[in-house]
Amino acid sequence: MTSVTQAERPAARVPRPGRDRRVTDRGAWFLVLPALLPILILSVGPLLYGILLSFTDAQSGRTAAARWIGGLNFQDLLHDTLFWESFRIGLVWAVGVTVPQFLLALGLALLLNQDLRLRWLARALAIVPWAMPEVVVGVMWRLVYAPDAGVLNETLRDLGLGDGRDWLSGLGTALPAVIVVGVWAGMPTTTVALLAGLQNTPRELHEAAAVDGAGAWRRFRTVTWPALRPVALSITALNLIWNFNSFALVYVLTSGGPGGRTRLPMLFAYEEAFRYGQFGYAAAMGCVMVAAISVLLAVFLAGRLRGGDTA
């Protein structure tokens, strides 16, 4: 679709008479408010309120008002080894999902950019995980991983590779098992974004490079990748954030078990807030997560500015 690109042309507008302009300006505010007010009240407001809560001892189900306790929550959090363990798991999960997902999606996007039969089927299938509720994706993979009736163990037995195991309950296998699901679930967005980048590469450049005798790898490195780089960076940064903040998938697959091996920070904070009622403490966790994400974004933005972004 060329819809978005069209509008970027410089606006050559006829100057309007003063009165009309003032009227439309007031009209503009009138048009903007219906969306802006709810966003401010139910999104920006709670965000600021949440930061405020992290400095209080707010608890659920308590009648007394919350007291301001300064940085005490953050001090406690600093010594909460369970939280830092879940923070570490969150990082392993985020990187562990994002990197293979990127490589697989890049491969798929390159294939889908070729004239291959069955390409339509792959395109359609690549979208399916996107349309499914995350809870269903979790349920589905539980069926795949099921110890006896699951397709994975059955396939392994058929191939003579052992007797199968309970992947989601094993201390060593649980995290890798949920990472595979994360990779599967996030393939569509990444693939579509990269495909967009590929279709943005001028075909003539490829042909010129081919005429000059450049091999497939050289062409990828000198023609494809430079054009793809900005999109690749954006989608990777977003994926890291999304994955670090993810909840539903792992909640359904393992609920954070076994023994906390897959307890992502969001699961930890959710339990703290809605099982133990520690609103202030959980809000502090949220703040630490925002801080971590901001650092990540800053690093990414710095890298992107340095990279001479041309898109």
Add this chain to the structure above:
Amino acid sequence: MRTSRTGRAGQYAALLAYLVFLAFPFLWLVSTAFKPPRELASLHPTWIPEDPTLANFRQAFDEQPLLDAALNSLAAALGTAVVAVLLATPMAYVMARRRTRLARAATGWVVVSQAFPLVLVIIPLFLVLKNLRLIDSMTGLVMVYVVWALPFALWMLVGYVRAVPRELEEAAAVDGAGRLRTLVSVTAPLLAPGLVATALFAFVTAWNEFFFALVLLKTPEKQTLPVVLTHFIGAEGVVDLGPLAAAAFLATLPSLVVFALIQRRITGGMLTGAVKS
């Protein structure tokens, strides 16, 4: 571009591997949903049910209030779709037609809103909605969903508005049509497909959502499908696979249908968006 014969073969092998990876979990879900208990208990499960049955579906409806849950999900999704588009369209129009600071701020918000851990927002929201007595209510949930769907709806709609040539509006103005008249008889018809696509996208987002629904809805009869689905998974992880698969299969059908309808528009929008960003 020419590719060698072995290169082509390699490409097809890779494509086949992708097809298997992408398709097999879903096929397994469908297959499990139609299997009788005997085949489910077998240590050597079959790929295609030898004796397909609807018993799992019946059992799923017996065990959990699936119909209520589906109706709740439908209400939440329809409410979100309609309200989000109604609120977002005027603002998107302004953002698309004028280069204001507000427009830039709104675009920035789309990106930033992706970055919050929801837990930081849900605790204050929970407290506020509790004071308004909107916990455990569809109104409260839809309010949250609308705000949550707004950034992306705005982003999609801005693209659609820009696709309507400004010249058409100006021509109508020259012909003496007022602003409102121009909007109604020139802009709106051209915008209609975009409005539908945006509404359907908001619908799917709300239909699939889990976290807010889990926190905000307490009474079993009021819960949405994704929340009710998790009730099939017992406390000790004991799972009745057949009914679980059947319910999951049903829960995913509406999203798949809607997505099939708007897939081209969304990927198209995302493609341009990704390239421009």
